[in-house]
Amino acid sequence: MAKCLVAQLGGPTSVINATVAGVVKANQLNPIYDTVLGGLHGIEGILQEMFVDLTDMSEEENLILRQTPSSALGSCRYKLKRENTADFVKLFEILEKHDIRTVFYTGGNDSMDTVTALAQYAEANGLSDKFQFVGCPKTVDNDLMVMDHSPGYASAAKFIATTAYQTWLDSTVYTRQDVFILETMGRDAGWLAAASCVSGIVDVLVLPELDFDKEAFLAQVKKHVDAKNKCYVVVSEGVSYADGTYLAAGESKNDTFGHAVLGGAGNALREMILEAGISERAKVQDLSNAQRSHATEQSKVDVEESFKLGMSAHMRSVDPTFTGKTVFVTRVEGDSYDVKFDATDSSNIANHVRHFPLEWILPDFAGITQEGLDYVAPLLVGTPVILFDEKGLPKHVTPYYMR
Numbered sequence: 001m002a003k004c005l006v007a008q009l010g011g012p013t014s015v016i017n018a019t020v021a022g023v024v025k026a027n028q029l030n031p032i033y034d035t036v037l038g039g040l041h042g043i044e045g046i047l048q049e050m051f052v053d054l055t056d057m058s059e060e061e062n063l064i065l066r067q068t069p070s071s072a073l074g075s076c077r078y079k080l081k082r083e084n085t086a087d088f089v090k091l092f093e094i095l096e097k098h099d100i101r102t103v104f105y106t107g108g109n110d111s112m113d114t115v116t117a118l119a120q121y122a123e124a125n126g127l128s129d130k131f132q133f134v135g136c137p138k139t140v141d142n143d144l145m146v147m148d149h150s151p152g153y154a155s156a157a158k159f160i161a162t163t164a165y166q167t168w169l170d171s172t173v174y175t176r177q178d179v180f181i182l183e184t185m186g187r188d189a190g191w192l193a194a195a196s197c198v199s200g201i202v203d204v205l206v207l208p209e210l211d212f213d214k215e216a217f218l219a220q221v222k223k224h225v226d227a228k229n230k231c232y233v234v235v236s237e238g239v240s241y242a243d244g245t246y247l248a249a250g251e252s253k254n255d256t257f258g259h260a261v262l263g264g265a266g267n268a269l270r271e272m273i274l275e276a277g278i279s280e281r282a283k284v285q286d287l288s289n290a291q292r293s294h295a296t297e298q299s300k301v302d303v304e305e306s307f308k309l310g311m312s313a314h315m316r317s318v319d320p321t322f323t324g325k326t327v328f329v330t331r332v333e334g335d336s337y338d339v340k341f342d343a344t345d346s347s348n349i350a351n352h353v354r355h356f357p358l359e360w361i362l363p364d365f366a367g368i369t370q371e372g373l374d375y376v377a378p379l380l381v382g383t384p385v386i387l388f389d390e391k392g393l394p395k396h397v398t399p400y401y402m403r
Contacts, residue, residue: 022310300382
């Protein structure tokens, strides 16, 4: 038997490690590979032959890995470019050297593009019978096409909805005039910001799916401040004007994939509100990395689905022709929430953006429709059993790249 390799790419989530745990557990139950290797720091580490053996992971470590946030194998922002054939040649030489037949790659849009590129290279060079590449999606942004939702989104959404309600409680204790602004991630899609509406306390919701209208926004904030001396605003980091200029244009830059690195939309709104004289006070809470790298508000649904997705990917890899594919979650229609796991060509996901539906956005920044709430709510249900250490803190595995 050959070996398999599981690696992580891009931004972490609170459940990405559950997918790794699923691959490992599936191979322990059905050992179709004699070794399960973890690739440290994604493609960048694989090209340096940075591997760790996960085959005989204990049951306790597997359980703790599922509740460990961030990327336990390490990640990278290294772009595998098709025109850089030297990287492909080197990578395939390394896979052959270590007798690695299957690569499970967990990540978002760019990761699925990597899965596609590797499968295409193998086919073009007569190597498809020796190697296979399988995508396991993850992203807190929930902007991946085809699937009902992305693993990682539900836990981040639960954290945001919980934080919104709790900070709203905090912001209302004084009688003084006050505007509270919560900024979430979401460069191109407003799924995370929209999830805050499950809390039931959001007055003004600003999403990137709609061009920002400053005057209309200020009018809505003023309406709420005039009525109750308070206003709770939630804004997605990627909100922009009709000409494409981001609210935080002066603070944005690009990462190695060419995506804008954003942050500062909340501060931009705060300055507008204060300059307009609508409120004497306006406070901004930028959730930043906390919304993706946490475990205290994990969704049980999210953890279990992410784990099962890893197991499903492993199971499907029994078929050597299953390559250039991504396993994903499909919601089953019915009276109660249920899902199944399907697969599609990774190219159907790579380099595409799934936006929050316009028909789910209420006019006048008033939030989202009942249909939108019904979509999000079941994903937040349940809390997984958490193992704690002697200090009362959740147990986490020591990242494999630190060992």
